[in-house]
Amino acid sequence: MNPTPPAPAHPTADTVLADLAGMLREVLAEYGDDDVVIGMSTTFNRDLELESIDLVTLAGLMEERYGGRVNLAEFLAGMDFDEIIELTVGRLVEYVVWSLKSTQAG
Amino acid sequence: MVDAGGVRLHVQRLGPPAGRVPHATVVLVHGLLTDSLASYYFTVAPAFAAAGLDVVMYDLRGHGRSERPPEGYTLDHNIDDLTALLDRLDVTGPLHLVGNSYGGTIAFGFTARHPGRVATLALIESEPATASWAAKLGRILHRVTTQLAGDEAAALAWITAHRGHNTARLAKGAARLARETTLGRDIPASRVLTEAQISAVRCPVLGVYGGDSDLVDLVPLKRGLLGDFRAVVLPGHEHSVLVEAPGTVGGHILDLLGAGAGVR
Numbered sequence: 001m002n003p004t005p006p007a008p009a010h011p012t013a014d015t016v017l018a019d020l021a022g023m024l025r026e027v028l029a030e031y032g033d034d035d036v037v038i039g040m041s042t043t044f045n046r047d048l049e050l051e052s053i054d055l056v057t058l059a060g061l062m063e064e065r066y067g068g069r070v071n072l073a074e075f076l077a078g079m080d081f082d083e084i085i086e087l088t089v090g091r092l093v094e095y096v097v098w099s100l101k102s103t104q105a106g
Numbered sequence: 107m108v109d110a111g112g113v114r115l116h117v118q119r120l121g122p123p124a125g126r127v128p129h130a131t132v133v134l135v136h137g138l139l140t141d142s143l144a145s146y147y148f149t150v151a152p153a154f155a156a157a158g159l160d161v162v163m164y165d166l167r168g169h170g171r172s173e174r175p176p177e178g179y180t181l182d183h184n185i186d187d188l189t190a191l192l193d194r195l196d197v198t199g200p201l202h203l204v205g206n207s208y209g210g211t212i213a214f215g216f217t218a219r220h221p222g223r224v225a226t227l228a229l230i231e232s233e234p235a236t237a238s239w240a241a242k243l244g245r246i247l248h249r250v251t252t253q254l255a256g257d258e259a260a261a262l263a264w265i266t267a268h269r270g271h272n273t274a275r276l277a278k279g280a281a282r283l284a285r286e287t288t289l290g291r292d293i294p295a296s297r298v299l300t301e302a303q304i305s306a307v308r309c310p311v312l313g314v315y316g317g318d319s320d321l322v323d324l325v326p327l328k329r330g331l332l333g334d335f336r337a338v339v340l341p342g343h344e345h346s347v348l349v350e351a352p353g354t355v356g357g358h359i360l361d362l363l364g365a366g367a368g369v370r
Contacts, residue, residue, distance in 0.1 A: 045271065045272055045275075046271055049271075049275055051142075051144070051275055051276065051279065052142065052144035052145070052147075052148065053142040053143070053144045053165070053170040053171060055144060055148065056118060056142075056143065056144050056147050056148075056170075056171075057171070059147070071152070073120070073147055073148055073151065073152045074152045076148040077148055077149060077150075077151075077152045077153070077352070081349055081350060084148070085270075085272055
């Protein structure tokens, strides 16, 4: 596995989208899907066909990358079931950028 | 991944924030076929960890990210797996068990086998293994194996049209499990509990039910057999009450744990 560069000091939607797209490709590779286009409007459920257990794997990859600064479990636990079904990559990108910025101050 | 006596199980563990020492361990056991530890990970688990608990979640054999051996799917196999997992994880101190649907049947079976080890037991939309339980599971699994695994493409098209894409995705995994393992035969053939074995469970037991679920009908039976049984019925919900109303379900479970040993 390639060494992961450190989390960006000034996170932007573009850098976080690139991070998350890389992690999602890693998750999807288990299904043999290695040629997936991932953008801000991509949905986890309908477009990527991810099951909830795949999101647990994604949570682990995000923790490796961002440490305790981003908590996918808490983010999703605050949503109702229909919101999770409709969740887009863009919404997660916004959450990650916000989490990284709000933990940077201290 | 943890080797639980010959089968590798996917485990996730969440602890209290900022290095606080947990008061007790709660093990969350998920349901059959379409279920996985994700049903807890993204619902009640973060709140349980924040409440000071060591939260252990695992995928049952054949489910989620755990190994899928071709055979060995009776209730006793699942109870053996849980026993081996707890030994491997070195869980000491108060142990609370939570089970959703079939996960509750496993949690109850573990408690009946090791009554001294369990401080409290929470059963979400669940029941102990009885002869009528085995017969019901036999009917459900027969339907899955004949309709879903039989003509999978047609069944999945119907599910996508009537129940949505997400359910179809989960059903595909269930069909694979039914096709590639002996689960469909093993579970209805499981050894069930006698009334005396059910009554031997003396710890506080909480039952959580969806108001529109037929499992509510079992409340009087459990009240008669169990020494310390409390039932909560949530109107407007069916079997999926854990993922539909996680805040309410989690709150009732934390109340139970507060009344049990070792938790503030």
